[in-house]
Amino acid sequence: MSIYKDAKYQDVPFEEKQKLFQEVKDDMRWESVMYGCYECGICVAACPSARFYDFSPRVFAQVMGREDVDTFYELLNDSVWDCSQCFSCTRCPRQNNPGAIITIMREVAVNHGLSSAKKALQAYSRIIYKIMSTGTQVAPDMLQPDFFPDWGPDVKDVSDNLDVWRRAVPPETMHTTELAWDVSEKTRLELYMIWKLTGNLEMIENIDEGIFMILEEVMEELLEEHGYDIDDFENVLED
Amino acid sequence: MSVATAFPPKASEREFVRKGKPPTEDYRELLFELEAKGELEIQRVPEPYVEVETKYGRKKKIPLEFTWHHKSCGQCGHIPGYSTAIFWLNRKLGYEYHDPRDQTSCTAWNYYASSTSNSAAQAAVAVRNFAQAKLDGFFPMIHCGTSYGHYKEVREEILHHPKLRDQVRKIMDRLKMPFVFPEEIVHYSEWIHVVRKEIAEKQVLDFSDITATVHPACHYHKLVVEDAIYDRELYDGQRTAIVTALVEALDAKAADYSTWHDCCGFGFRHILVSRDFSRSFATIRKIERMKEEANPDVTITHDTGCVTTLDKSQFSVQAHGRNVGIPVMSDAQFAALAMGAHPYKVCQLHWHGVDMKPLLEKMGIDHEKAWQEFEEVASRLKDNGNEFMTWEDADA
Numbered sequence: 001m002s003i004y005k006d007a008k009y010q011d012v013p014f015e016e017k018q019k020l021f022q023e024v025k026d027d028m029r030w031e032s033v034m035y036g037c038y039e040c041g042i043c044v045a046a047c048p049s050a051r052f053y054d055f056s057p058r059v060f061a062q063v064m065g066r067e068d069v070d071t072f073y074e075l076l077n078d079s080v081w082d083c084s085q086c087f088s089c090t091r092c093p094r095q096n097n098p099g100a101i102i103t104i105m106r107e108v109a110v111n112h113g114l115s116s117a118k119k120a121l122q123a124y125s126r127i128i129y130k131i132m133s134t135g136t137q138v139a140p141d142m143l144q145p146d147f148f149p150d151w152g153p154d155v156k157d158v159s160d161n162l163d164v165w166r167r168a169v170p171p172e173t174m175h176t177t178e179l180a181w182d183v184s185e186k187t188r189l190e191l192y193m194i195w196k197l198t199g200n201l202e203m204i205e206n207i208d209e210g211i212f213m214i215l216e217e218v219m220e221e222l223l224e225e226h227g228y229d230i231d232d233f234e235n236v237l238e239d
Numbered sequence: 240m241s242v243a244t245a246f247p248p249k250a251s252e253r254e255f256v257r258k259g260k261p262p263t264e265d266y267r268e269l270l271f272e273l274e275a276k277g278e279l280e281i282q283r284v285p286e287p288y289v290e291v292e293t294k295y296g297r298k299k300k301i302p303l304e305f306t307w308h309h310k311s312c313g314q315c316g317h318i319p320g321y322s323t324a325i326f327w328l329n330r331k332l333g334y335e336y337h338d339p340r341d342q343t344s345c346t347a348w349n350y351y352a353s354s355t356s357n358s359a360a361q362a363a364v365a366v367r368n369f370a371q372a373k374l375d376g377f378f379p380m381i382h383c384g385t386s387y388g389h390y391k392e393v394r395e396e397i398l399h400h401p402k403l404r405d406q407v408r409k410i411m412d413r414l415k416m417p418f419v420f421p422e423e424i425v426h427y428s429e430w431i432h433v434v435r436k437e438i439a440e441k442q443v444l445d446f447s448d449i450t451a452t453v454h455p456a457c458h459y460h461k462l463v464v465e466d467a468i469y470d471r472e473l474y475d476g477q478r479t480a481i482v483t484a485l486v487e488a489l490d491a492k493a494a495d496y497s498t499w500h501d502c503c504g505f506g507f508r509h510i511l512v513s514r515d516f517s518r519s520f521a522t523i524r525k526i527e528r529m530k531e532e533a534n535p536d537v538t539i540t541h542d543t544g545c546v547t548t549l550d551k552s553q554f555s556v557q558a559h560g561r562n563v564g565i566p567v568m569s570d571a572q573f574a575a576l577a578m579g580a581h582p583y584k585v586c587q588l589h590w591h592g593v594d595m596k597p598l599l600e601k602m603g604i605d606h607e608k609a610w611q612e613f614e615e616v617a618s619r620l621k622d623n624g625n626e627f628m629t630w631e632d633a634d635a
Contacts, residue, residue, distance in 0.1 A: 085351040086457040086502035106354030135343030138316035180316035197461030198360035
């Protein structure tokens with residue numbers, strides 16, 4: 001039970017919180033990201049997210065160090081997605097890496113399909129799809145004035161002239177509008193194999209079933225075209 | 240009664256000399272040990288290379304040519320003049336390079352932004368790219384600061400976790416590709432750093448009136464810190480020398496500002512789905528500080544997200560009367576302009592948000608004539624749907 005009277009998620013069984021906490025600590029990266037906390041606050045002073053959100057990298061280090069499972073669960077659901085992943089917090093004199101602690105926590109949240117993770121990534125599914133299906137994630141055709149109205153009138157200029165302006169770029173690999181560069185089919189195929197062999201698709205299924213289904217269909221089609229059966233690629237991490 | 244002494248000395252008189260052993264392990268020793276055990280294959284830095292000093296005094300080899308250009312999604316997708324300028328510099332300096340199609344991004348957006356990936360997938364993506372570079376006969380040169388930082392993290396994980404190595408080996412066996420890792424992880428800005436004098440020798444524009452602020456990219460110098468280039472002649476060796484050394488080599492003034500260590504506000508998820516945060520941080524903590532403390536003509540950085548965030552965040556905050564209006568570009572574009580690259584055909588500055596015209600005028604570039612030249616090529620391409628701008632067009 002939390003030490004705080006107004007603690008959130010009191011309805012979630014402690015055992016469930018403990019299980020997720022232990023998953024973070026069992027991650028192979030754990031031993032090199034958390035050593036103890038002086039509570040000096042250098043990480044907070046360096047942190048961009050701490051300036052604009054109710055967010056503190058120091059709290060992550062302290063809570064994990066103290067094994068405060070209840071507060072861990074709150075962080076896992078509430079502020080874990082505010083981190084900017086800039087790793088300015090690696091200025092820590094104790095060599096902690098709060099940004100990396102947060103990376104591991106986010107993976108645990110995604111693996112368990114927490115509703116807070118689903119919500120945080122709701123508007124993000126297009127990027128996930130783009131990366132996993134093409135191997136590049138920031139495409140020229142993303143520059144749409146409707147999506148980036150705050151980026152100024154140049155976005156509309158790019159969007160209006162996209163086809164010609166992309167052909168007016170000298171490197172031959174960059175005459176693309178839907179991809180950042182022209183990724184060969186062979187390479188996309190190899191990427192799909194990696195997603196299957198590492199259980200990465202299952203992570204997507206936990207967080208966005210719709211994107212998972214589209215991805216699997218796209219990948220299955222390409223693998224089949226090249227004489228592969230998608231079911232042959234079992235998760236090697238489970239061995 | 241105590242007597243006042245001159246200790247501590249004034250900052251300008253201090254000399255920072257690192258003594259004793261570096262506090263971090265030497266990744267090369269560990270890599271070579273694994274190679275000796277037959278666990279993986281190391282791709283050596285090809286000659287000719289230049290050795291430079293890194294944060295804790297170790298030397299790092301930076302190849303001059305035969306480089307395999309690991310492109311950046313954000314650069315190629317939204318700032319195409321960034322990647323183009325890197326290639327243009329290689330061509331003008333006469334260095335052989337390869338621009339591959341058999342390359343994926345590091346996919347670290349799925350790692351740092353959404354965490355919808357895992358260590359094995361990320362390591363396998365990295366090693367697949369490295370294996371392809373080796374098969375192509377060129378050495379990886381990473382364009383993106385995040386890919387550079389992330390691949391260094393992957394290297395640490397591979398070095399210290401036998402289980403991960405086993406997993407990667409199994410995956411690479413299924414892909415029928417070798418388990419290759421490069422001797423050094425090299426960022427393109429490190430290459431620009433080591434060829435900066437060659438660039439300066441070919442400089443055709445006078446930059447002596449240009450004042451530039453520098454934003455060092457977080458994933459360059461904050462992730463696996465010991466791999467970043469430092470120089471005792473710059474900032475007393477207390478800050479990475481990358482980018483600043485180029486600015487100075489081109490005779491521009493590198494102006495300091497108090498929030499140099501802050502990130503740009505990119506935030507991965509934030510730049511796409513929480514842009515109020517990115518915009519606020521970029522303008523309040525970075526651009527306004529630069530304006531008030533240095534009033535630069537331009538700010539130069541060396542990573543994808545930094546150019547995008549610092550540049551694009553400046554438009555809408557004008558509605559709130561914020562003190563903004565600093566053009567933003569990469570070190571590659573800045574260097575290319577100095578060497579006479581076309582501002583639109585090579586540096587593609589029309590993809591940037593902040594008005595570049597005052598800067599171009601100060602650099603002595605006739606931007607109206609340059610835009611007309613670009614439009615002539617664009618008009619030709621519009622009429623011929625199968626045509627592309629060639630490198631010859633770019634220099635015409």
